[in-house]
Amino acid sequence: MKFSNWPRRRLSAWLLIFICLGLVGLWSDTLPGVQAQEGGLGTLALNVPSNSSPIAFANNVVWLVNPDDDSVSLIDANTDTLVKRIFVGDEPQSVALALDNTTDVNAYVANAADNTVTVIKFNGNANNATAVATLTTGAEPWNVVARPAGNFVYVANSAQDTISVIRASDRTIVSTFNLRTSACNVGDTNRHFQPRGLAITGNGGFLFVSRFLSFTTTGGKQGDDTGKEGVVCRLTINGTTGALTAPTAITLPAQDTGFTATIGGVDTPTSAYPNQLQSVVICGNGIANEQAYLPNIAASPDGPLKFNVDTQAFVNRISNLGGSPTSAGALNLHLGAREPEAGKTRLFFANPWAMACNNPINPTTAYVVSAGSDLLVKLNVAAGALNFTVDSNTTRYIDLNDPANPTTSGLNAGKNPLGIVINDLGTKAYVMNYISRNVSVIDLASDSVTKVIKSTDLPPAGSQAEQLQVGAEMFFSSRGVFDGGKVNRLSSEGWQNCASCHFAGLTDGNIWVFGAGPRKAVPINGSFSPHNPDDQRMLNYSAIFDEVEDFEANIRNVSGPGNLPGNVLDPNHGLLIGDNGDINAAPAAVNAFALPNAGRPQLTVTLPNSNTSWPALEALREWTRFAIRTPNGMLTDAELPGSTLLQSDVNEGRRLFFQAGCQACHGGTKWTISNKDFVSPPGDVTTETDTNGAGVAPDPVATQYIDRFLAEIGTFNLGVTTPIDGKLVGALEKTNRANTSSENGFDALGIDYDANGTGPGFNIPALLGIGQLPPYYHNGSCETLACVLSNQTHRSAGRGQDILNTAGERSDVVAFLQTLDAETEFPLNLYVDRHDIFTDPPTVFKGTTVSIGANISLFGTKADLAALSPAGFTVRLTFTTNAGSDSQQVTLTETDFNQDFGQAVVEANFSVPADVQGNGTITVEVDSDGTVVEDRERDNEATRRIRLFNPPPDRTPPVVNSLFISDDSPFNDTDQIATTRNVQVKIVATDPASPSPAPT
Known part of the structure; x- marks a missing residue:
């Protein structure tokens, strides 16, 4: 790149500053300023836009985060070798570069799980880079970006709904901007904004922030292809203070996908709205020409639920960034995959996640990361355009994970790319690959992978961590490379993966019209307790699955092309193979309940440098059990100075949550009482099916479910025909239209159609991370927690009375729920087990008095018990014999328990009748008067039978007190006898074994 391409009037001034600061020797001798991500700091002085990314470039050093081992790797771009790894906070997700007051570079690393940003000082020598500070910015800081001038750094605290402003000169947080309460939170300021992608215009004047998940537009409904819209917030930056002002919302509406769906036998155009807006990238020469690009996973939820209908690969665009920014439409990348270039496999571009322009000032091409398909997708972006490289059906892609190419297979495979950075000359790209833990180096002249650099180690061969790594690969890949030469079985031509609808194992916030009805993509973090992986929730909103392996049906029939006619299933998709173990046979049929799907013959995966072949579906199950992290709750003012969430409100909300009896449904370590309590298959557990052979209304779908896991709180049709919180945004209670020739589908599960007492209600969701996982209810009828608590039927379900009948009380409960995560102290439960009952003495004799007691256990905190x-x-103690019963009640308070999650001892004395027959029974009832609402009332009573013994024979010799003789009548104790033939002897003695010993 030549200097003549840059604005001359700014060049001389900045060259003078560079010389004064001594930066000429600090930075590389290549001309800076021609790469799209956080480039060499020379770029900061030349009006180059910046954006957040998991990988950055400066001074010929590549920086990238390693989320799984909490580190940052530094790569020498001259030799393309790993130089150093620096440990930072928990789960680093993004890195940005800025100057401190010594003109050294500081790397700012956003540690999402730690709620912190680590600052690493770098003086030009990668070997000397050292972590020097840690700043707490807010909950879940996912992305970080530096202002092009290098003087301020901005952090998107995704769970806090704030942007932290850090002054780079002294690494100090100087201000915070609240997006939730701003004009950018369109529609309802109670919505969770979830700031994610960050980008700053080249002049440093504007910060663009993407809202990660989309919400309904005005008049929109859940489950509708045009029902939601994306939002990006533009904020004005004060170049002196770094402060953010003037929030301006840019809405990104749904648009035509270019694909059709067969509905009622007619090919019908479909639309999709942008969603999961992880990245914002700005390219262009000056604010008047800059364009903002947003790769994202667009959603088309209305159905039919099929791979080439439901998720799309959008790159949205915003123009007029410095004026009145507006949506400039979107390009659906999937359209460019319909006809691949000669010699290439047809692969679609699942999960566009990141993007870089070959030159951020005068771009001609751009590369989009397809995180699901392990591809780089090349686009033309010259002069503000956005189109494919060949024609409307074809665009070039670079395969990072081609098992037939030694450069991209084995240890060189690039799996699940999440970020891209291009060097200053625009000749090389570096792609951060999350699952394979390496970096693919791309020659942009030939558009080919030339080298792969390990960023951190893979798990040890044969370890549980390696099994989880395989499970993660199955979750995040839309293709799959398996033992035995099998490939691309995870979806049809790489169209989508599990993460397409379950970001990081959580949710995409969409209401998909499934075969059972409209259903939110369930956050999988609540499927297993984070504290007990054997504690599993029943699956799906209508309890239609009982095993993770049941979702093999989704791999085949949603992400794959679907069933072939009859019982012949597609042999090229899915993870299960024939039950005879033949890898080349059509896979066995999948059923929800009749037979277990766990442990069936399945494809295996062997990672590079390992000799362990892991069953793929089993590894996927284990990943869901152990590896999905619940997002952190919002930080309060006690944890984060200046937070608008008050700890006092959270404390009161927790008390009210329990007082209202919410834990009656949302108890336990998953915060749901939905617990799978049988071994698959269900066996004698009754399954139900609602059906109407006549096909007239109502016409429920004939999907099996287990009724006893459903709870009815009146949410069927909520927000559809019955407003909630004044809104009608709930999805229509109809099933996937692919199930029927009808245009509308069957009636959805959720009510009792045949009046047999089964079917009403839904499987109780877990509350783990609930504040970060909107919308709410099965059909998305509520988009905020405030809306949920406006439902009187729901909030009264725990006690049968409305404890939360004031707005202030409900607001406090919302405050508590916003903090609820995997570390939140569990809901309280009191319980007693049979073995906790005791007697003193241990052996009980008839005709005696015995002390009967029990150890009462508290699962929870003493403070919660005191509040409730x-x-x-x-505690009622009852002693029963054939002679009758005797009960005594003892009152316990929190002070009687030895500690949180501790025990208290209760005792009382009982008389054992002397003439009793048989054994006795002791019954202990905890909370016998129902004062405390608990999630497991069934463990509040325990019974123990005890044997009652006859008193043992008295073999204790008496104690002689005195001896008398007399021949008088009556007997004379003092008789003085000289001689006699008729004498009587009197012995006075005491029996020490007598209950009341006295001389006799």
């Missing part, structure tokens, strides 16, 4: 029951609760 300040006066204490009763």
Whole structure:
């Protein structure tokens, strides 16, 4: 790149500053300023836009985050070798570069799981880079970006809904901008904005922030292809203070996908709205010409639910960035995959996640990361255009994970790329690959992978961590490379993967019209307890699955092309193979309940440098059990100075949550009482099916479910025909239209269609991370927690009365729920087990008095118990024999327990009748008067039978007190006898074994 391409009037001034600061020797001798991500700091002085990314470039050093081992790797771009790895906070997700007051570079690393940003000082020598500071910015800081001038750094705290402003000169947080309460939170300021992608215009004047998940537009409904819209917020930057002002919302509406769906036998055009807006990238020469690009996973939820209908690969665009920014439409990358270039496999571009222009000032081409398909997708972006490289059906892609190419297979495979950076000359790209833990180096002249650099180690061969790594690969890949030469079985031509609808194992916030009805993409973090991986929730909103392996049906029939006619299933998709173990046979049929799907013959995966072949579907199950992290809750003012969330409100909300009896449904370590309590298959567990052979209304779908896991709180049709919180945004209660020739589908599960007492209600969701996982209810009828608590039927379900009948009380409960995560202290439960009952003495004799007691256990905190029951609760001890029963009540308070999650001892004395027959029974009832609402009332009573013994024979010799003789009548104790033939002897003694010993 030549200097003549840059604005001359700014060049001389900045060259002078560079010389004064001594930066000429600090930076590389290549001309800076021609790459799209956080480039060499020379770019900061030349009006080059910047954006957040997991990989950055400066001074010929590539920086990238390693989320799984909490580190940052530094790569020498001159030799393309790993130089150093620096440990930072928990789960780093993004890195940005800025100057400190010594003109050294500081790397700012956003540690999402730690709620912190680590600052690494770098003086030009990668070997000397050192972590020097840690700043707490807010909950879940996912992305970070530096202003082009290098003087301020901005952090998107995704769970806090804030942007932290850091002054780079002294690494100090100087201000915070609240997006939730701003004009950018369109529609409802109670919505969770979830700031994610960050980008700053080249002049440093504007920060663009993407809202990660989309919400309904005005008049929109869930489950509708045009029902939602994306939002990007533009904020004005004060170049002196770094402060953010003047929030301006840019809405990104749904648009035609270019594909059709067969509905009622007619090919019908489909639309999709942008969603999962992870990245914002700005390219262009000056604010008047700059364009903002947003790769994202667009959603078309209305159905039919099929791979080439439901998710799309959009790159949205915003123009007029410095004026009145507006949406400039979107390009659906999938359209460019319909006809691949000669010699290439047809692969679609799942999950566009990141993007870079070959030259951020005068771009001609751009490369989009397809995170699901392990591809780089090349586009033309010259002069503000956005189109494919060949024609409307074809665009070039670079395969990072081609098993037939030694450069991209084995240890060189690039799996799940999440970020891209291009060097200053625009000749090389570096792609950060999350699952394979390496970096693919791309020659942009030939558009080919030339080298792969390990960024950090893979798990040890044969370890559980390696199994989880295989499971992660199955979750995040839309293709799959398997033992035995099998490839591309995870979806049809790489169209989508599990993460397409379950970001990081969570949710995409969409209401998909499934075969059972409209259903939110369930956050999988609540499927297993983070504290007990054997504690599993029943699956799906209508309890239609009982095993993770049941979702093999989704791999085949949603992501794959679907069933072939009859019982002959597609042999090229899915992870299960024939039950005879033949890898080349059509896979066995998948059923929800009749037979277990766990442990069936399946494809295996062997990672590079390992000799362990892991069953793929089993590894996927284990990943869901152990590896999905619940997002952190919002930080309060006690944890983050200046937070608008008050700890006092959270404390009161927690008390009210329990007082209202919410834990009756949302208890346990998953915060749901939905617990799979049988071994698959269900066996004698009754499954139900609602059907109507006549096909007239109502016409419910004939999907099996297990009724006893459903709870009815009146949410069927909520927000559809019955407003909630004044809104009608709930998805229509109809099934996937692919199930029927009808245009509308069957009636969805959720009510009792045949009046047999089964079917009403839904499987109780977990509350783990609930504040970060909107919308709410099965059909998305509520988009905020405030809306959920406006439902009186729901909030009264725990106690049968409306404890939360004021707006202030409900607001406090919302405050508590916004903080609820995997570390939140569990809902309280009191319980007693049979073995906790004791007697003193241990052996009980008839005709005696015995002390009967029990150890009462508290699962929870003493503070919660005091808040729920300040006066204490009763424990009833009942002793029963054939002679009758005797009960005594003892009151316990929190002070009687030895500790949180501890025990209290209760005792009382009982008389054992002397003439009793048979054994005795002791019954202990905890909270016998129902003062404390718990999630497991069934463990509040325990019974123990005890044997009652006859008293043992008295073999204790008496104690002689005195001896008398007399021949008088009556007997004379003091008789003085000289001689006699008729004498009587009197012995006075005491029996020490007598209950009341006295001389006799």
